[in-house]
Every structure is written in structure tokens, then in C-alpha cells.
Amino acid sequence: MVAAAAFRLGIEDVIARIARGDRDALRAAYDAFAGRAMAVAARILRSSEEAEEVVQDTFVEIWRRAAEYRPERGSPAAWIAAMARSRAIDRLRQRARDENAMRTLASQPPREPQPPPSESTARQQERSRVRAALASLPAEQRRTVELAYFDGLTQSEIARATGEALGTVKTRIRLGIEKLADALLETPP
Amino acid sequence: MTCGEFKELAAALALDALDPDERAAARAHLAEPIRHEGCAEALARAEGAARPLAGAVTDMPPPARVWHGIEERVSARAPRRRWAAAAGWAVAAAASLLALFLAQRTASLRNALDAERGRAEIAQAQAGSSENRARQCAAQLEAARKTSGLAKDAVALLEQRGSRVVPFAPQGAFVGAASAVIGPGRRRAVLVSTALLPTAERDYQLWVIPPGPGAAPVAAGLVEAAGEVALGDFQAGALARGAAALAISVEPKGGSRTGAPTEVVLVASLSG
Numbered sequence: 001m002v003a004a005a006a007f008r009l010g011i012e013d014v015i016a017r018i019a020r021g022d023r024d025a026l027r028a029a030y031d032a033f034a035g036r037a038m039a040v041a042a043r044i045l046r047s048s049e050e051a052e053e054v055v056q057d058t059f060v061e062i063w064r065r066a067a068e069y070r071p072e073r074g075s076p077a078a079w080i081a082a083m084a085r086s087r088a089i090d091r092l093r094q095r096a097r098d099e100n101a102m103r104t105l106a107s108q109p110p111r112e113p114q115p116p117p118s119e120s121t122a123r124q125q126e127r128s129r130v131r132a133a134l135a136s137l138p139a140e141q142r143r144t145v146e147l148a149y150f151d152g153l154t155q156s157e158i159a160r161a162t163g164e165a166l167g168t169v170k171t172r173i174r175l176g177i178e179k180l181a182d183a184l185l186e187t188p189p
Numbered sequence: 190m191t192c193g194e195f196k197e198l199a200a201a202l203a204l205d206a207l208d209p210d211e212r213a214a215a216r217a218h219l220a221e222p223i224r225h226e227g228c229a230e231a232l233a234r235a236e237g238a239a240r241p242l243a244g245a246v247t248d249m250p251p252p253a254r255v256w257h258g259i260e261e262r263v264s265a266r267a268p269r270r271r272w273a274a275a276a277g278w279a280v281a282a283a284a285s286l287l288a289l290f291l292a293q294r295t296a297s298l299r300n301a302l303d304a305e306r307g308r309a310e311i312a313q314a315q316a317g318s319s320e321n322r323a324r325q326c327a328a329q330l331e332a333a334r335k336t337s338g339l340a341k342d343a344v345a346l347l348e349q350r351g352s353r354v355v356p357f358a359p360q361g362a363f364v365g366a367a368s369a370v371i372g373p374g375r376r377r378a379v380l381v382s383t384a385l386l387p388t389a390e391r392d393y394q395l396w397v398i399p400p401g402p403g404a405a406p407v408a409a410g411l412v413e414a415a416g417e418v419a420l421g422d423f424q425a426g427a428l429a430r431g432a433a434a435l436a437i438s439v440e441p442k443g444g445s446r447t448g449a450p451t452e453v454v455l456v457a458s459l460s461g
Binding site: 036038051052056059069078082085086093094133145150152153177 | 240
């Protein structure tokens with residue numbers, strides 16, 4: 001059921017229909033992508049309540065700006081997740097950072113929730129593909145990229161949280177993203 | 190910043206993991222009208238690797254109240270569509286102004302915009318045709334000038350000989366367009382957009398990036414709402430030192446607390 005309507009319509013058609021003011025299409029996009037937006041925001045903010053607000057803001061923004069979607073800048077799923085992540089990071093960076101909390105975050109990766117029972121096979125395959133690409137990185141590079149992407153830390157914050165030199169963090173991010181790009185190219189969706 | 194230095198930072202920029210000053214410097218470098226050594230390509234590759242990462246999470250379907258909140262909020266407003274459709278009424282209202290404006294200035298405006306596109310690769314993808322850009326800007330101002338003194342000023346600026354319209358290029362995941370009406374001699378610049386309306390939580394801040402390597406962005410005021418249009422008057426003092434580019438950042442309410450841009454969302458090169 002989840003995402004079925006969006007896939008039946010064709011994902012990019014859904015965005016085009018939202019741009020024409022079709023609320024059913026907005027609902028279809030929500031069913032397909034709100035779970036991912038929520039997970040990304042909740043991981044960054046460590047707060048379900050705030051993540052819910054981010055998801056709401058994100059889909060209201062999609063309603064207003066669907067006409068500005070450009071397929072060449074990424075899939076609708078990536079566009080929506082990037083929007084949610086960006087809003088979550090905005091909120092995170094308005095907070096005073098707690099150095100102890102950052103250190104805890106760096107030392108304890110969060111527990112993974114169970115996938116929703118209604119998850120599609122395509123979504124399972126996508127997650128496996130991206131996780132396999134991440135798993136192909138050396139452990140330090142993977143963890144540094146994860147702290148930046150999933151926890152919203154800057155390079156300086158990662159250095160403080162992990163006790164590594166800033167130069168080391170920068171190198172790990174650069175090499176990690178290069179290897180990730182190669183790994184994702186080797187296993188196209 | 191050199192192209193080599195930029196490419197070292199491209200991965201962190203794609204992950205939004207740079208500190209504000211580094212991020213502003215990197216964005217300013219990307220907007221610089223120089224012969225780049227693969228900067229845009231390096232960033233595109235890094236973004237191509239970073240973008241799919243959201244696919245690694247385990248989805249967390251939000252509770253029903255989230256959808257109900259969205260429904261309530263979208264019921265209050267129609268979606269903002271492409272300019273040609275959504276601003277049709279405003280374009281019609283502005284027809285007489287445009288006819289005069291375009292008759293006098295179409296050639297020079299088109300040249301200016303075309304030259305700008307040639308210099309800013311990212312802006313090229315986003316700018317649309319010069320005619321649409323001019324139409325958008327004039328229509329936005331026509332609607333706003335009934336209530337806003339700054340919109341009236343911007344219309345007057347557009348009509349001045351030697352003024353030009355410069356498109357901003359969106360940065361990172363930001364979606365939305367904006368233009369700056371630049372007066373003769375760059376003594377005045379006014380931002381015009383529908384994508385930058387301040388909210389209760391955040392403001393958009395204007396920045397002038399002076400010429401020269403490593404020059405720090407200069408704060409130049411906040412974006413203000415005039416109905417459905419966002420306007421920003423780049424402060425004369427900030428422009429007086431010269432400008433290689435203009436930038437807009439998203440900030441906590443009241444503006445940056447560090448003196449540097451927190452999150453640059455739009456950049457416009459002012460070369461030429």
C-alpha cells in the first residue's frame with residue numbers, strides 16, 4: 001500500500017501533478033517518501049517531535065515548489081530527502097552544541113529500527129545497495145562520512161567529537177566520498 | 190581559494206560538513222568568473238555520491254498527525270507554480286511597463302544575461318531564458334510596488350539606463366530562484382524573489398562578496414517580505430567596497446550570530 005500509488009502513477013509524474021495542484025499526488029508522494037524524510041530528520045535531530053515538524057515543513061515546501069523540481073539534480077526521493085535533511089541541519093545548527101553529546105554520538109551509532117512491514121522490495125533493494133557501498137569503505141572513512149551525513153556534524157565537530165586531527169577528518173571525508181562514488185557507480189540501481 | 194583547494198573541500202561541501210566561513214568561501218569560489226579546473230564537476234561527483242545516502246536509512250512512517258498538519262497547511266494556499274503560469278495575471282498587469290522597458294533595453298539585457306550564463310555554469314542551468322527572467326522580475330515588482338517602497342525603488346532601478354538583472358544560482362539542496370536588479374555602477378542592488386520569504390524561525394540575509402582571493406563576505410542586510418514577494422536592499426556601505434558576487438544565506442531570526450553566513454543558499458556572480 002505504502003508508495004504503491006506513487007509508483008503506479010510514476011514518481012516524476014507525481015511531482016508534476018503536485019505542481020498542478022493535485023493533492024492526491026501530494027498524498028502519494030507523502031506515502032512514498034515521508035518515512036525516509038522522517039528517518040533522516042530524526043537521526044540528525046534525535047527527536048521524533050522535531051522530525052515530525054521537519055517532515056511537515058518539507059511536504060508543505062514540496063507543495064509550494066514542485067514546479068522547481070529538476071530531474072537532472074536527482075530523483076524525487078533524493079530531492080525530498082535532501083530537503084528534509086537540510087531543514088533538520090538548519091534546526092540542529094541553531095542549537096547550542098553540547099560537546100559531550102557529540103562525543104557520545106561519535107562513539108555510539110544509533111540502534112536501527114525495524115523496517116515497516118509494508119516496505120516494497122524496491123526500497124529494500126535500494127537500502128541494501130547503499131549500505132553495501134558504505135560497507136565497502138574502510139571503517140574510519142565510513143564512520144566519518146556517516147557522522148557528517150547522518151548526524152549532521154561539520155568536519156570541525158567530527159574532529160572534536162572523535163579526538164582526531166581536523167586534517168585527518170578532512171582526508172577521510174574526501175577519500176570516503178570518492179570511494180563511495182566509485183562503489184555506487186559499480187552497482188547502479 | 191584556488192581550484193585545487195576547492196576540490197579538496199568538494200566532498201565536505203556536498204555533505205554540508207563545512208564550517209560557515211569555509212562554506213561561504215567555497216561557494217564564492219564556485220561563482221567566481223574564472224576558468225575553473227573541474228570545480229563544478231568535482232562537486233557534482235561528490236553530490237552524486239552523497240545524494241543516495243538517504244536511501245540507507247530504515248524508513249520511519251510518521252504518525253497520522255503529520256499528514257493532517259500538512260493537509261491543513263496546504264489547504265490555506267495554492268501551490269506556487271512556474272512563473273509563466275502562476276504570474277500570468279501579474280505579467281498582464283505589467284504589460285505596459287514591460288513593453289516600454291523591453292523596447293528600450295531588451296538587447297542590452299539579453300546580452301548581460303547571456304554573458305552571465307557563460308560565466309556561471311550552475312546559473313546557466315537555472316536561469317531560464319533572459320526574456321523569462323526579465324518578465325519574472327518585472328511582474329514580481331509590479332505586484333509588490335503597490336505596497337512596498339523598496340519594490341517601487343527596484344522598478345525605478347530597472348528603468349535606469351545601465352541597470353541589469355542578474356540571476357542567482359541555487360546552492361546545495363536549496364530549491365528556488367531569485368534575481369538581483371543591479372543599478373548603474375553597482376551602487377545599488379535589490380534582491381527580488383518569491384523563494385526567500387522570512388518565517389517566524391528564520392531570516393534570509395544578504396551578503397556582498399568583495400573581489401580578491403579569500404575576501405570575507407560582508408553582511409548587507411536582511412530580506413523582507415512584501416506580500417508574496419521577498420525583497421532585499423543590499424546596503425550601500427557593503428557594495429561600496431566592490432563586489433565580485435552577491436549571496437543569500439539562511440540564518441536564525443535576526444541574522445547571522447557569527448558575522449559569517451551560516452548556510453549560503455543562493456549566489457550570483459557580478460562579473461562583467
